[in-house]
Amino acid sequence: MKNQFILFNAADNMMANSINQYEFDKSLLLNILFQDKLILHEAYYFGSENLIRHLNNDKVSVTLFEAASKAGLIIPAYRDEKTSTLEDVYKNMEEIYSGNHSGFNPLLDKHTRNTLFSISEKLSLDNHTFYWPKTNEAGFSLGESYFALLKEQLSKKNFDEGILKDEERKNSIKDHWENTERWRHGFIEQAAENTRKNGNSGIQRHELMKLLQKDIGIPADLDININHILKIKDKAIQKNALVFTKWTTQLHHLNMANYFNASVNLPDYDLSTDFLGDVAYNSHTKTTNVISELKDENDKCLVKLPPIENLLSENPLNLIKIREDYGDAYIYALKKWQNEPNEENLEIVKVALNRYCEKICNWYSTKEPVNVEIQLKKKRQELGKEGLDFILSGASTIIPVAGIVVAAGKLGYAFYKFFKNSQDNTKETSIEINLI
DSSP states (O other): OOOOEEEOGGGOGGGTTTSOHHHHHHHHHHHHHHSSEEEEETTHHHHOHHHHHHHTOTTSSSOHHHHHHHTTSEEEEESSTTOOSHHHHHHHHHHHTTTSOTTSOTTOOHHHHHHHHHHHHHHHHTTOOEEOOSSOTTSOOHHHHHHHHHHHHHSSSSOOGGGOOOHHHHHHHHHHHHHTHHHHHHHHHHHHHHHHHTTOSSOOHHHHHHHHHHHTTOOTTSOSOHHHHHTOSOHHHHHHHHHHHHHHHHHHHHHHHHHTTOEEOOTTOOTTTOOHHHHHHHHHHOOSOHHHHHHHHOEEEEEEEOOHHHHHHSOHHHHHHHIIIIIHHHHHHHHHHHHSOSHHHHHHHHHHHHHHHHHHHHHTTTSOOEEEEEEEOOOOEEOSSSSOEEEEEEEEEEESSOOOOOOBSSSEEEEEEEEEOTTTTSSOOEEEEEEO
């Protein structure tokens, strides 16, 4: 059965201010356990602060990312068909940035580079490769489809208030919409023009960010980095700049995932500032209450898992062995149900999922398991008029502190709501994971 990919966009360094190391590691863990295959944009390997810190963990001999990559569960998405290793990517990036390393994270050292190079050599030998399509089904390049999506979602004058039911949330997003008007209306066309001047088509995200940084007073000689925005002293400008960056980044990820025919998470979806998940869901269901609609429709399966914190502290090689020995049956059943959605196949998914989770618990028998409610849902969504097609899942993490869960599925993204357990004093913790 054909591989189903998810774009692991938590490794995009533009999200580093909203996803801490623990959340990154947890998102990585759950994606590996419950997704088929992960793909990473080639530049994420060298630019992601969270990924580099993960790889530099000296408490383990092999990190989870390394182990999963060498098992063929995480694959680089290469732009150039002549590229076969991450070392090739690194050399190409050095040429692009003329040796000034502005495209590389400052934490990237020789040891980390060599670790990444060894990972990709193993993938190349095993023929685990993924190359960008030349165009999407509509004949657009990646930059052209991003340009079209930005114009459709951010260039319109009025924010569609009808997609939101909560008045407080609606007013909050409307304020940010109005406060970012000059950037939304003035920067997209200018960034596209600058992209064309550089010999590329559509729009490149860093051209948008260069215009934004200049407008808010960040020196032109500084590289594109979210940390520069965080240092802006005017808190109102800082907040609006972060929101604008987040919207353009979410559209960047949604566009890339669609272009790669992959799933994508929106792991830092904030109900007080974000609305793109609501737009996608509303376009299909005409609902005005995303969370309640999703909860009402989903089929649920109650399983048990060891606490996430304990899984993260265990030997990654053991997790990969469990994933390979027992997870593949669940992944196969999930893909079959997605291709042939009927009650019989749904029950097979639930049986396979329960068996898989039981094996994980048996392996870590000294750890008291927690209840995990998994909602199975399959729904086609559209975002944009250019053939962008997504499945949306609603996910809520019910734990004493806010965190990230993952949606497993095909052509989908996770819509997250974080909140505290109303019974914080209880020992039992529940986590909802949505499978599409």
